[in-house]
Amino acid sequence: MYKLSPFTYTFAGRSKAKKIFLDSTLIFERNDTVAIIGPSGGGKSTFLKILKGIIPEYSSGKLEGEVLFNGHPLSGVYFQENLQKILYLFQNPFSQLIYPGTEEEFLFSMENFNFTREQMDREKEKFEKLFNLKNIWGKKTSELSNGECQKLVLASMLAIGPDVLLLDEPTAFLDPTARKEFYQYLDVIRKDRLLIIVDHHVDEIRPLINKVIFVDHDGHITPGFFTKNNFVVEDISLPKPKTAEEVNVTVSDLSFSYHKDRELLKEANATFKSGEVVAVRGRNGEGKSTFFKLLSGILKPKKGQILLEKNGKTYKNDKIFPHVGFVFQNPEAHFFFDTIEEELKQSFRFLSKEHTVLKDDLLSRFFHDIDLKKSPFLLSEGEKRRLSILMTVFLEKSLILYDEPTFGQDQKSIEEIIVLIRELKKLGLIQVFISHDDYLIEKIADRVLVLEAGRLYEVPRA
The missing domain is CATH 3.40.50.300 (P-loop containing nucleotide triphosphate hydrolases)
Structure with missing residues (x-):
């Protein structure tokens, strides 16, 4: 051969x-x-x-x-x-x-x-x-x-x-x-x-x-040969805001379908609170990514509603969108510019002064010898995923949705993503992620929801 x-x-x-x-x-x-x-x-x-x-x-x-x-x-x-x-x-x-x-x-x-x-x-x-x-x-x-x-x-x-x-x-x-x-x-x-x-x-x-x-x-x-890698990754220290943000999201009787003959979500209910990291699981095709599009305000529910309460104000359904950061399953959906540098500049515009100093540290953690003048479309799929995570985190939103955050990642990169999510948790953000990765769920999820037959069920941590 x-x-x-x-x-x-x-x-x-x-x-x-x-x-x-x-x-x-x-x-x-x-x-x-x-x-x-x-x-x-x-x-x-x-x-x-x-x-x-x-x-x-x-x-x-x-x-x-x-x-x-x-x-x-x-x-x-x-x-x-x-x-x-x-x-x-x-x-x-x-x-x-x-x-x-x-x-x-x-x-x-x-x-x-x-x-x-x-x-x-x-x-x-x-x-x-x-x-x-x-x-x-x-x-x-x-x-x-x-x-x-x-x-x-x-x-x-x-x-x-x-x-x-x-x-x-x-x-x-x-x-x-x-x-x-x-x-x-x-x-x-x-x-x-x-x-x-x-x-x-x-x-x-x-x-x-x-x-x-x-x-x-x-x-x-x-x-080569298989080895068991035990990576030790240093913590990230993000400056704490003077006033912790209080955010709550409530999903009530949520229903949605693309076709009349199949209702993808059927009166689904869930709640998410400040500082929580919640995993969403389910078989392929159950509607997990669709649930995230509803949760972000990209799609409108057929029935029911989604409420986001933030600092005494309430936002409903599609009005939630400005407060949500969404890491799409396909990282190329994030890219619009010719170079990585231009892509990051768009996200850097939203960074607070306290966090601006950390951007170089995060880039060096997530990439090995990155060329910022290169097109983001020329990165490996794993690198594209890490870039899309950083671009979303730099937007500093109150609710972050990660659709398969660790696909295509080696173990060291997974550990870096875990450290970042744990640090963002300390800032009071709500973080919800879809994953089939048992290791990731075990390490960071406070709760686990399973989407099955159109409904969300909370299940015990393994």
């Missing part, structure tokens, strides 16, 4: 010439299951793009050295020949959607490779059961949750039977049940295939793996 001789890839258009490089020889064979691990932003996703042939086929950077698949390079005529053999799941599954409808999207890859109608129906039935896709047929792809989108793209790829699967954080948005089922499926299909996986759920993928590759902060690719 793959033979990688020493190579260097240099990114184009950088004021600091970022590279990823290999200075030894690596061989990946059929039946291997390879884990690629390392810090966020080191170059793991770039390495997968090299293995797919996207680099150098569609890259303006410079690749020097030899990367062979079945004895041939991955670019030119061989890139076209390998389209069905090597499939690559991007970290952001929405970037791979073609069709507006879910069924058309699922069938597209098979149609492209001339599958018969009988073959397509058979694969559709198989993956509908495997990934619980029945509830998404008939939906627009734009209405899918990230977890639903991830399952759809995965299913459409697996249906055409590739020889090599390159999976970039394939379970980042899956709930624990879906994640467990996916790993069980990988265990079945890994025989007679090559699987190469970037995944931060190290303990869960460990039994599947027979090779480990480490990509460090400087982009150096080496054979």
Whole structure:
């Protein structure tokens, strides 16, 4: 399958010439299951793009050295020949959607490779059961949750039977049940295939793996091994306001639906108080992100109301929006400008004088050698997520909503995010987050709410 001789890839258009490089020889064979691990932003996703042939086929950077698949390079005529053999799941599954409808999207890859109608129906039935896709047929792809989108793209790829699967954080948005089922499926299909996986759920993928590759902060690719990292992260000291803010949010009989035949939220009720950090859990497609859009005032409820009380004043439904900071599930939804520097300037405008001095400290904690002149769209997905968190926190809102705050993060970055949320808690902010990360919930959640069948239920901490 793959033979990688020493190579260097240099990114184009950088004021600091970022590279990823290999200075030894690596061989990946059929039946291997390879884990690629390392810090966020080191170059793991770039390495997968090299293995797919996207680099150098569609890259303006410079690749020097030899990367062979079945004895041939991955670019030119061989890139076209390998389209069905090597499939690559991007970290952001929405970037791979073609069709507006879910069924058309699922069938597209098979149609492209001339599958018969009988073959397509058979694969559709198989993956509908495997990934619980029945509830998404008939939906627009734009209405899918990230977890639903991830399952759809995965299913459409697996249906055409590739020889090599390159999976970039394939379970980042899956709930624990879906994640467990996916790993069980990988265990079945890994025989007679090559699987190469970037995944931060190290303990869960460990039994599947027979090779480990480490990509460090400087982009150096080496054979590696799993370790248990225990990071100690220094506390952040945010200046305390002279008067603590008193904020309360009340959700009463909240109902909402996108379609008449399915009510997504049904008379949901919840309360949130100053200084609380609350986790919201639920299976993919239950409506967690929709609940956040209602809670922020982006969407209007069909029935019921949301009240935010702040310093003696009350705001209702869409009037809440100016008081809310929302970390969207897709970090690119935050970006409007050409450079990271310009993006941050917009957020810095809202920083109080007391907190302005901390912006450089927070940037150095969240990023390794960041180039502020670079486009935010050129960051890794993990770096994009950390940038979107900082941009939102710098707005200094009373209620902060985090939709999957730790996806794509290495352990050190997760610890930095935990320290930041704990410090913001001391300021009396309300912080609510959606996550499937048991570790994060255990470390910071005061309470846990589960969204199920349209209603919110408080559950005991594990």
